[in-house]
Amino acid sequence: MRQSVLRIIVFIMLFVVLPTASAGAAGSDFGSRVDGMAEITAIRTSSNKDKTRIVIDANKTVTYKKMVLSSPDRVVVDIANAWLSDKVKKNIALNNRFVAGVRIAQFDKKTVRMVVETKVGKNNYKVFALKGGSAPERVVLDFGNIGPNSANASIKLPDSKPAGKPATKPASKPIAKPNTSEAHKPINKPAEEASKPQPAETTNNTANTDSSDTDAEIAAITGLKGRKITIDAGHGGNDSGAIGPTGVMEKTVTLRIANEVRRLLMAEGATVYMTRDTDTEVSPKGANASDIEELQARCDVANQNASDVFVSIHMDSFSSGAAKGTTGYYYSLGSQKSRDLADKVRSGVIDQIGTQSRGTQSCNFYVVKHTDMPATLVEVAFISNPTEEQLLDSEDGIKKAAQGIVDGIADFFG
Numbered sequence: 001m002r003q004s005v006l007r008i009i010v011f012i013m014l015f016v017v018l019p020t021a022s023a024g025a026a027g028s029d030f031g032s033r034v035d036g037m038a039e040i041t042a043i044r045t046s047s048n049k050d051k052t053r054i055v056i057d058a059n060k061t062v063t064y065k066k067m068v069l070s071s072p073d074r075v076v077v078d079i080a081n082a083w084l085s086d087k088v089k090k091n092i093a094l095n096n097r098f099v100a101g102v103r104i105a106q107f108d109k110k111t112v113r114m115v116v117e118t119k120v121g122k123n124n125y126k127v128f129a130l131k132g133g134s135a136p137e138r139v140v141l142d143f144g145n146i147g148p149n150s151a152n153a154s155i156k157l158p159d160s161k162p163a164g165k166p167a168t169k170p171a172s173k174p175i176a177k178p179n180t181s182e183a184h185k186p187i188n189k190p191a192e193e194a195s196k197p198q199p200a201e202t203t204n205n206t207a208n209t210d211s212s213d214t215d216a217e218i219a220a221i222t223g224l225k226g227r228k229i230t231i232d233a234g235h236g237g238n239d240s241g242a243i244g245p246t247g248v249m250e251k252t253v254t255l256r257i258a259n260e261v262r263r264l265l266m267a268e269g270a271t272v273y274m275t276r277d278t279d280t281e282v283s284p285k286g287a288n289a290s291d292i293e294e295l296q297a298r299c300d301v302a303n304q305n306a307s308d309v310f311v312s313i314h315m316d317s318f319s320s321g322a323a324k325g326t327t328g329y330y331y332s333l334g335s336q337k338s339r340d341l342a343d344k345v346r347s348g349v350i351d352q353i354g355t356q357s358r359g360t361q362s363c364n365f366y367v368v369k370h371t372d373m374p375a376t377l378v379e380v381a382f383i384s385n386p387t388e389e390q391l392l393d394s395e396d397g398i399k400k401a402a403q404g405i406v407d408g409i410a411d412f413f414g
Helices: 002-034 250-267 291-304 336-353 386-392 395-413
Strands: 038-047 051-058 063-069 074-080 082-084 091-093 099-108 111-118 125-131 137-144 228-233 271-274 309-316 326-331 357-363 375-382
Touching: 038 099, 051 074, 051 099, 051 111, 063 125, 063 395, 074 125, 074 137, 082 099, 082 111, 111 137, 228 250, 228 291, 250 271, 250 309, 250 395, 271 291, 291 309, 309 336, 309 395, 326 336, 336 357, 336 375, 336 395, 375 386, 375 395, 386 395
Parallel strands: 038 082, 228 271, 228 309, 309 375, 326 357
Antiparallel strands: 038 051, 051 137, 063 074, 074 111, 091 099, 099 111, 125 137, 326 375
């Protein structure tokens, strides 16, 4: 009889005590993981005839980044080092003249992502942070009659720069890069593009997510998850590329941007292939490779890995320091998709670093001609321009340029 009673007690302990202990351990693990992170405590919305305001409340200071996607137009805001309270409503349908709806979820263990589907186009919103008031920290998004071209915001407004239509160039425009050249030889650049092939695929190239506390749909909202993307840092090794007024070398700037682009893309779940991730040539022949061999080695990285897109990063240069701006290039006989990619990457860079648009232009550059997928070469800015050289030699400029490129790629897939 006593043994039977003992067995019953043990049975009860297994089904009552142990689960409770496990729950306690799980709770302790969660508390440890979010310690020091900001809690997103509420989402509030309000609308009037001029705008819709969305407010994200947090219990401590937060940092955020944003990107814009099209078809449909969406603004994506990622809040770093934050976790989402269970009390927050994840889906809010507004369906007013400015905003269709709002979604928010845990993107990964340390990032909260909000997606706003907007009806006012990509140029009629702003995002900013506020302190104090009803919450210690607030991220505010306004949509409506707030942009330079925002009259009658009840209709979808066009972009300020029509896609695919090159902007008017300044009178002192740089000499155009020749469309007939097989090799990509920019004016005033001391040597042809070069760099050394990296192991085709970067390691640890998937987002660090946990299905238990992330939202799969919102994690994939940018369209980057699972994509294979080749990033080409122009020049490298014995080829410095253009050199700025204070001695900043193009090969250094393009590599810094490329490595930051890789980091951002990997965080979105993309697989990233780098033509180079150090200061070296790409061809196995190194400095002994011909121009064509070096350029083909870059194309091979993308082609052999069946990449979805190829993006080559460069800095422009001209004899006059007054030349400025950002240009997107695509192969003149290539697909419409290449043109779309070039246009979106160019626009993304301009939105982030505030440079002048020099339009999206066709070209015959080797690396966009001999890749088998949508491809673009983006001239981020003029390294020969003292102001733009200084911008792209700064950590802030590098991060913004990289974010712009990623925004453009995301917009292409989104």
